[in-house]
Amino acid sequence: MKTALLRALMLAFFSLMACTSPNQSDQLLLTGLQVVDIETGNIAENQSILIEGNTIKGIFEDGSKTAEGAKTISMEGKFAIPGLWDMHIHLRGGENLIDSNKKMLPLYTANGVTTVRDAGGDLTSSIFKWRSEIKADSLTGPYIYTSGPKIDGPDPTWEGSIEVQSEEDITGALDSLQSMGVDYIKIYESTLSGEAYLEIIRQAEERGLTVTGHMPMSIFIDDAISAGLDGIEHLYYVLKGTSDREEEITSKVYNGQLGFWDAVAELKDSYSEDTARVFYQKLADKNVYVVPTLHIDDVLSFLHEEDHSGDEYLANIPDDVRQTYQRRVRSAQRRDAEAIQFEKELNDLFKKVTYDMQQAGVKLLAGSDAGAYNSYVYPGISLHRELEAFVKSGITPLQALQASSYNGAHFFGDYNQIGSIETGKKADLLILNDNPLTDIENTTDIHSVISKGKLLQPEELNELLKSDN
Secondary structure: OHHHHHHHHHHHHHHHHHHHOOOHHHEEEEEEEEEEOOOOOOEEEEEEEEEEOOEEEEEEEOOOOOOOOOEEEEOOOOEEEEOEEEEEEOOOOOHHHHHHHHHHHHHHHHOOEEEEEEOOOOOHHHHHHHHHHHHOOOOOOOEEEEOOOOEEOOOOOOOOOEEOOOHHHHHHHHHHHHHHOOOOEEEOOOOOOHHHHHHHHHHHHHHOOOEEEOOOOOOOHHHHHHHOOOEEEOOOOHHHHHEOOHHHHHHHHHOOOOOHHHHHHHHHHOEOHHHHHHHHHHHHHOOOEEEOOHHHHHHHHOOOOOOOOOOHHHHHOOHHHHHHOHHHHHHHHOOOHHHHHHHHHHHHHHHHHHHHHHHHOOOEOOOOOEOOOOOOOOOOHHHHHHHHHHHHOOOOHHHHHHHHHHHHHHHOOOOOOOOOOOOOOEOOEEEEOOOOOOOHHHHHOEEEEEEOOEEEOHHHHHHHOOOOO
């Protein structure tokens, strides 16, 4: 009787262990890889990566260890880099575009972009829902960091923004955003006063919140940095720190003598190498991240002359999102020759500024600005175009890649979990047919994607490109 009872107990014990122990059939072993160290640029050849669930369980030389029961796939000669991060996108467009925004999420995964940073919009509740669905594998898409709604002044440009004027308004806005569980604070400046802008940064800093944004031209950029600004979106505002006439130009804006674009023009014309050098060092010392968004500047600057109706990728974009592109197209067609020349000169300066900041040690973030209303800047593929624009500015392919996953993970303080290929980190990988360190365009030569530990091969990636998924 005791023996029978003991056997029954042992059987129950081993059954429980079978249920709670890792199932080796759920393990994935990739062999023959050339693994790129995203920090140093070193490449370890003939490596195996063992994945269990959503975690890298081991990285070792081919054949040096065994993983019995694991599903083994040869990746002979392929290059492994961390899944790419797009550090500036927009999920927006109101209730009418909720379904289309959701349909476009797989486009990021199909292009090896496994993480994105939503930089403010009006679909916050949907974003949190999608994030849960992606985590539960009921929706294919990247992990989404989000700022929730932007903070702006009265009657703001973008719908869904939180309007603030007083200190009490700002306190309430930050209370609301924290209660939503946003990942950082995004400030816009369409109607926001300089005083309110600095107060937002001050209060966010007191709460330990990460805060980035545009910037009113009516304040000094040093004041924003001193207040605790963590990131600058786009390069228009960086130009304030490169001008030897910032004080004069800022005063004109404050007094209503200059509008935004006139101020940008004067900042461009007063660019100073010496002033810029000192400013870049300050950005580096203060650990302020900068998101150049070079690709969208190139696209929008030439909307007046380039016909995108034949773009192959346009077929992947839902019709209602395509319709939002027309607003910028119509605006571009109204430009005169002087405005067109200004755009060209400004874009050339932006590329120089990007390269010089990299050389000075400023931490750059690669962001495409893809989203509704940003014409022909397509989800997923545009991050690759941004990396190419970085390299065209003079930055190395490794530095461009670092501006994606490596700097992105550091920006959010998550580098111990993600952002490089290391044991114990999340299994988000991009497997390429050729070396991206020799040619950045090789990031588009995708063999497969591992997203949350799940292997997606070419046929599956092609299926994700259909907007009706």
